[in-house]
Amino acid sequence: MxxxxxxxxxxxxxxxxxxxxxxxxxxxxxxxxxxxxxxxxxxxxxxxxxxxxxxxxxxxxxxxxxxxxxxxxxxxxxxxxxxxxxxxxxxxxxxxxxxxxxxxxxxxxxxxxxxxxxxxxxxxxxxxxxxxxxxxxxxxxxxxxxxxxxxxxxxxxIYTNSEDIIEINGDGEILWGKTIDESFALIEENRPYYMELYTEKTVDDDMDxxxxxxxxxxxxxxxxxxxxxxxxxxxxxxxxxxxxxxxxxxxxxxxxxxxxxxxxxxxxxxxxxxxxxxxxxxxxxxxxxxxxxxxxxxxxTAYHAVWEEVCSEVFDNKLNIKLSKLKMSVPLAEKFQDRKNKSLIDIIEKPIWEGNDIIEEAGDTLIPDLISILQIGAEDKFFIFDAKYYNIQLEKGKSLRGNPGVGDVTKQYLYQLAYKDFIKAHNIDVVKNCFLMPTDKDEIIKKGTVKIPMLEALGLENIQIRQIPAKMLYDCYLVQRKIDIALLEL
Known part of the structure; x- marks a missing residue:
């Protein structure tokens, strides 16, 4: 064959x-x-x-x-x-x-x-x-x-089955009860001395x-x-x-x-x-x-989920970290103290449905891929990342393709809006929004940006696009090492 x-x-x-x-x-x-x-x-x-x-x-x-x-x-x-x-x-x-x-x-x-x-x-x-x-x-x-x-x-x-073996004067643990009951002791100055000690050890059965x-x-x-x-x-x-x-x-x-x-x-x-x-x-x-x-x-059949997990680990995702455990240059703001045991994902507002004599909060809401908070001296920077498993074509003289859809772009803006109160309460002046895409190149590629003018007009950050060498991220992921976000030059 x-x-x-x-x-x-x-x-x-x-x-x-x-x-x-x-x-x-x-x-x-x-x-x-x-x-x-x-x-x-x-x-x-x-x-x-x-x-x-x-x-x-x-x-x-x-x-x-x-x-x-x-x-x-x-x-x-x-x-x-x-x-x-x-x-x-x-x-x-x-x-x-x-x-x-x-x-x-x-x-x-x-x-x-x-x-x-x-x-x-x-x-x-x-x-x-x-x-x-x-x-x-x-x-x-x-x-x-x-x-x-x-x-x-x-x-x-290898799979092993073991058995306990009792020896006399072996190098295993001494069985004092059996030794006292069954061995002969010499008495000197009212102290017993045993010539034979029963010991026990565990050995693997090689012929099992x-x-x-x-x-x-x-x-x-x-x-x-x-x-x-x-x-x-x-x-x-x-x-x-x-x-x-x-x-x-x-x-x-x-x-x-x-x-x-x-x-x-x-x-x-x-x-x-x-x-x-x-x-x-x-x-x-x-x-x-x-x-x-x-x-x-x-x-x-869902390698995009693998890419998301790699990015989440390497870029130190804080999305599921309790607010009280976040490392920032300032203490947790007073208005968030009652939610200190909640995580960043929990403070995003959920849709509220109102009908005749009924108000219901939806179970689902916006879910970012990953959030990183970088503390540099007395300044905090807030990064909103979305791991996108795309081969984008964004070059002069070529048609745009392999790009995330308008829904993905819109949601990325809304993630910043969802954290607006948290960002303001902690005096965070630097917010960056970025799509992370894989590449087989050896260097990080600053691919460009995507924006929606009406959302940009609200003071929201446009989304930058970075192609990251997959090999570099995998190297970090496999040894549980974080990557320096500064390398993205956002």
């Missing part, structure tokens, strides 16, 4: 012939490939129009066309996903849309993106997705299971069935990842922990029964999760590169 492993750019327009060539399919194979990926929501099709070729984003008015239309070839195909996909012997590595350089295989960038996806998944406490899709499209996610098992091993080491089974599964998982040419992109060494195979542990039913019995007596949470994952791995009995209609994935 020949493995076909290729890089694909998110949101790029591909024709059917492009996909046939990239993944080496015949006509029937590529139709099946397209239909399957569309059913899992990672591939969409749009009408074949000249203007679509120039688009770097899938806009709301890009109506997806149905399968029967797509099969005619009169369309473009768009991957709405970032991460790794496996479909039989095809490995699809979808990198973010802002990587616009001519490099065909951005391996270094993709390795960093995978690490960001992993950290993001942990920060959001997302659990392992053992299955993808629903109903007839339901598919066992072997890739996610393999990565979970390998990552768990690197974090927690489940330790050996765990080593076998890990070795097999590591080999599958290597065979799929994904060990490099996930930055994992090949594991060779044992020469045993699953056949050495009995047939599938026997192994699953042993795991089931172990679960009944194992109360450690990590071990329970590990045993259940091994149970799933063995019970499904599916290899990663098997030819099937199923799909495995490690990534997201």
């Amino acid at each position: 020949k493995i076909v492993s290729s890089f694909i750019r998110e949101q790029k327009r591909y024709t059917k012939n492009d996909l046939k060539s990239i993944f080496r399919y015949d006509e029937a194979g590529v139709e099946k490939f397209i239909k399957s990926l569309k059913s899992y929501g990672v591939l969409k099709s749009v009408k074949n129009k000249i203007d679509q070729l120039e688009m770097s984003d899938l806009m709301d008015d890009d109506i997806e066309i149905k399968d029967e239309t797509a099969e005619s070839g009169d369309c473009f195909y768009v991957f709405t996903y970032v991460g790794i996909l496996t479909y039989g012997s095809r490995i699809i590595k979808v990198y973010p849309k802002y990587l616009l350089s001519k490099k065909d295989e951005p391996l270094t960038e993709m390795k960093q993106v995978v690490k960001v996806l992993e950290k993001y998944s942990h920060s959001k406490e997302q659990i392992i997705n053992v299955f993808n899709g629903v109903d007839e499209n339901r598919s066992y996610n072997i890739l996610a299971v393999i990565l979970f098992l390998l990552n768990d091993y690197y974090e927690n080491n 069935y489940f330790k050996r089974l765990h080593e076998c599964v890990l070795t097999e998982c590591s080999k599958q990842l290597h065979d799929a040419q994904l060990d490099t992109i996930f930055d994992m060494d090949t594991l060779e922990l044992t020469e045993e195979t699953l056949l050495d542990f009995g047939d599938k039913d026997y192994i699953l029964e042993r795991i089931h019995k172990e679960l009944n007596i194992q109360f450690n949470t990590r071990r329970q999760i590990l045993l259940k994952t091994i149970y799933t791995y063995i019970s499904q009995d599916r290899k990663m590169l098997e030819e099937s209609n199923g799909i495995s994935m490690y990534g997201t």
Whole structure:
């Protein structure tokens, strides 16, 4: 079986012939490939129009066309996903849309993106997705299971069962009760001296069935990842922990029964999760590169949320910090003392609905992406940021595209208005409003501004646009380091 492993750019327009060539399919194979990926929501099709070729984003008015239309070839195909996909012997590595350089295989960038996806998944406490899709499209996610098992091993080491051993004059903890009851003591000057001390220590059982089974599964998982040419992109060494195979542990039913019995007596949470994952791995009995209609994935169809999280962490978001904990050059103003245990997000006013003899406050209100307050000497600066996952084109001689809509611009102005009282009460003179967009360049790009004159006339700050090197932000995010906002030159 020949493995076909290729890089694909998110949101790029591909024709059917492009996909046939990239993944080496015949006509029937590529139709099946397209239909399957569309059913899992990672591939969409749009009408074949000249203007679509120039688009770097899938806009709301890009109506997806149905399968029967797509099969005619009169369309473009768009991957709405970032991460790794496996479909039989095809490995699809979808990198973010802002990587616009001519490099065909951005391996270094993709390795960093995978690490960001992993950290993001942990920060959001997302659990392992053992299955993808629903109903007839339901598919066992072997890739996610393999990565979970390998990552768990690197974090927690091998599964062990231990036993307590009692020794005489060992180097473990002395069992004084047993020593006094069962040992002979010499008495000198009314003090007992014991020649033999009973001691206890805990040792791992190296021949334990489940330790050996765990080593076998890990070795097999590591080999599958290597065979799929994904060990490099996930930055994992090949594991060779044992020469045993699953056949050495009995047939599938026997192994699953042993795991089931172990679960009944194992109360450690990590071990329970590990045993259940091994149970799933063995019970499904599916290899990663098997030819099937199923799909495995490690990534997201909502990479904009990842970008928002990265910006929030790196630019020190204060939105959910209690007012009493905000570090400013002045104490919390008197008018906000009764709300000192509220956060910045809580003080934004909510819509009030009034009817006949009824007044109701809405549950939702404006929600900024992130707010930063920078204290410089005796001066505070208030920053309103919105993380926008866009590839904006704002150059002379080219038409504007890839830009946030009027609703996004209007809301950004309103965020400043929502905090007008707070800003005034704390004598904050400097307020800056900014869209943060990713770029594959090495330097921060001062892209320009966007304004609505009637809102500018109210004294509100126009919105500046900064393209931030994604690599720089990811480096900070992965080591939990904040970035100097002054670098934005707002």
